[in-house]
Amino acid sequence: MLTKPAPATPAALPAVAFTWTRPASWPPALLAGLSAGLLWLGWPVHPAPLALLLLVAWVPYLSLEAALVRRGSSGWKVFRYSYLTLVLWNAFTTWWVSYSTLWGGITAVIFNALFMCMPVMAFYHTKRLAGPRLGYLSLPVYWIAFEQLHLHWDFTWPWLTLGNGFATANGLVQWYEYTGFLGGSLWIWVANLLVFFSLQKYQDAATGAGPTLGRVQVQRLLLGPLLAILLPIGLSKIIGSRYQEKGAAAEVLVIQPNFDPFEEKFEGGARFIPYQEQLQRLFQLTEQNLTPQTRLVLWPETALEEQNWEAQFEANPKALQIRAFLARHPGLELVTGATTLTSYPTREAARPSSRFRDDIGYYDFFNTAVFFADAAKPVEFYHKSRLVPGVEGVPHWLSAFVIDLGGAAGGLGSQDTRSVFRPAAGDSSLRVAPVICYESVYGDFVGEYVQNGATLIGIITNDGWWSDSPGHQQHLQYATLRAIETRRDVARSANTGISGYINQKGEITRQTGWWVPAAARGTVHLNTDLTFYVRYGELIGRAAQALAVLLLAFVLVRALNRRFAT
Structure with missing residues (x-):
């Protein structure tokens, strides 16, 4: 007589039937x-x-x-x-x-x-x-x-x-x-x-x-x-x-002049391009891609590389050329990177990052964003404040180990607040956060610009130091997270990296090629709402x-x- 086999129990699991x-x-x-x-x-x-x-x-x-x-x-x-x-x-x-x-x-x-x-x-x-x-x-x-x-x-x-x-x-x-x-x-x-x-x-x-x-x-x-x-x-x-994208629309132009930072960009390089020629390339790329609707132009980090004293900046020949350019294009605003210097009357007035020379006294170097609201209004300065360790921000006891990447490397000055660049007159919806290079890696730091009224994140950078590697690509991608955290569009101008635009959902809507002179024009949205993260920071x-x-x-x-x- 045949008997029906008993059903397998749930405990009989194949997991124990092989050698693990x-x-x-x-x-x-x-x-x-x-x-x-x-x-x-x-x-x-x-x-x-x-x-x-x-x-x-x-x-x-x-x-x-x-x-x-x-x-x-x-x-x-x-x-x-x-x-x-x-x-x-x-x-x-x-x-x-x-x-x-x-x-x-x-x-x-x-x-x-x-x-x-x-x-x-x-x-x-x-x-x-x-x-x-x-x-x-x-x-x-x-x-x-x-x-x-x-x-x-x-x-x-x-x-x-x-x-x-x-x-x-x-x-x-x-x-x-x-x-x-x-x-x-x-x-x-x-x-x-x-x-x-x-x-x-x-x-x-x-x-x-x-x-x-x-x-x-x-x-x-x-x-x-x-x-x-x-x-x-x-x-x-x-x-x-x-x-959905929020805010009024505005047309922005980002410029990528593409100067090799090792050989062309800085004085002393094997194929150094004179600073006046560098400025002319910036003007040329800008003029060729402007439209009557363009409201803002972004030039990259240290686009004006020569040592520019802030107290005399208005008389600087390059500043005068920029003003003449803006006079031909009423309603246009321009943000550019620059190396600037400020002197202090006494040691007590100086900052911890200050240097001293007998002929100057106490002074500071800054990696700066300069804002031209129009052809006549005085310029505004923002000093990069999240400094690259060992390259720009150096504790005094480590000053002997500074890494020189050209320009004013090591122990740069900074500022305590996040400046927002606002238009000279009329519609005030376009308020730019001048985020310089490495600063775009910091979520709460970028959020401070938005707390101060920024409706657009404008990143100016020079990623050519890392050659054609994951470095400049990661830097671009990290900016997409800042767009999501703040729900702000991003316009990005890189000297030799990747320039382009990121919308409020973190989607890269347009980007330039790598290691080519280029310009990219895009329409951004100027959101004024504050996200939970911007309001409360790194809880x-x-x-x-x-x-x-x-x-x-x-x-x-x-x-x-x-x-x-x-």
């Missing part, structure tokens, strides 16, 4: 390299879909750290492999800095990776002293607290802030208008931790180290990571589909810093209690 090699058993160097490689593959300017790799890129590192702890490895060994992960990621992603200076590129990679070890080692010690639950919760807190610090201290280099990683795939993060780019950092860590926890439980079941999982338990393991990944994407798609970063202080205090007390108890 736990990633935790892989060589630590391999796991470190895998995390670094995934972070690099997910980073701009790789194809946008690869940005999703950032949501799992830290899983190999988390497996590495957990395996080392399980084996009883020392904190020093954990540090070594953490540093290996981070230095490889920095090298893979920002190697192009070496085009401007080999020593500067090497230094940036070595020391930025070292700084990044601070939050991961704080996580390791918190987990060791307070247990895994609080330890893993502390990791995104420490990391984002560090990223917030990295936006404001002397060695600021937020190029690898995790939230920047979605710049090419900014359709996934339209909610940055509420959180800013640190919201992207939080998303990355939450997704990675949930994937790691689920993978750990699945591995334990597959290898017999934990209870066998049924189909329902496996589905539950998958649910958390999937929701963490898909819900923010879905929210972004909804926000993006509903958003996530500040909250993370407060929590990090509390966590570190708790861990310190726990450590002291252990020491005295023994």
Whole structure:
């Protein structure tokens, strides 16, 4: 007599029917390299879909750290492999800095990776002293607290802030208008931790180290990571589909003169082009592409490179030529980059960045944006204030190690407020934020211009130092995140980078080629509404810093209690 076989139970899961090699058993160097490689593959300017790799890129590192702890490895060994992960990621992603200076590129990679070890080692010690639950919760807190610090201290280099990683795939993060780019950092860590926890439980079941999982338990393991990944994407798609460009329209012209910064742009270069000839190329490109509707022209960073004293700027021959040009085009405004200088009557009036010469006294160099509202109104100056560490912003004790990139390198002056350039008369809807080069990497910093009334972000830059590398492309893409955070159009004028336009949804609507003289005319929209992020700034970063202080205090007390108890 035949009997009907009993149905299989849910606990009989194929997951335990094969031999599983736990990633935790892989060589630590391999796991470190895998995390670094995934972070690099997910980073701009790789194809946008690869940005999703950032949501799992830290899983190999988390497996590495957990395996080392399980084996009883020392904190020093954990540090070594953490540093290996981070230095490889920095090298893979920002190697192009070496085009401007080999020593500067090497230094940036070595020391930025070292700084990044601070939050991961704080996580390791918190987990060791307070247990895994609080330890893993502390990791995104420490990391984002560090990223917030990295936006404001002397060695600021937020190029690898995790939230920047979605710049090419900014359709996934339209909610940055509420959180800013640190919201992207939080998303990355939450997704990675949930994937790691689920993978750990699945591995334990597959290898017999934990209870066998049924189909329902496996589905539950998958649910958390999937929701963490898909819900923010879905929210972004909804926000993006509903958003419409806001504000009055205006025609803007951006100029890309394309002077080689190593050989043509600066005096002393092998093929130096006299400054008057450089100015004539700017005029020529502008005249050829103007229309009667053009309201604003942007010339790039240090377009007027000669040392221009601000007190005598109105009598400067080049300023007079610009005024004569504007007189022929009534209603046109112009923003140009320049190197300017200001002297101080006494030592007490000087700033910490000031220099001294016997024949001048105390004075400052500035990387400046100059605004000509029309042919007659006095010019306005904005001094670049987020300075590139080691190139423009140098603590006094590091002044001997300044990297000279031409012009007035090292220890430049800055200003405390974000100036907004406003028209001379009539319609005041066109109010330009003069964002100079590196400043466009800072979300909260750009938001300050908008708080002060800016309706258009005007970026002037010179990205030719990095040659034809991911550097200038990443710089362009990062500006798309500033457009989303502030819901402002971006007009971008690069000397030898990529010039063009970005709309309020972060979409690049027009761009020039690389390493060619060019001009691009575009219509921008002048939004006056303030986003949540602009109104309240880096809430996530500040909250993370407060929590990090509390966590570190708790861990310190726990450590002291252990020491005295023994």
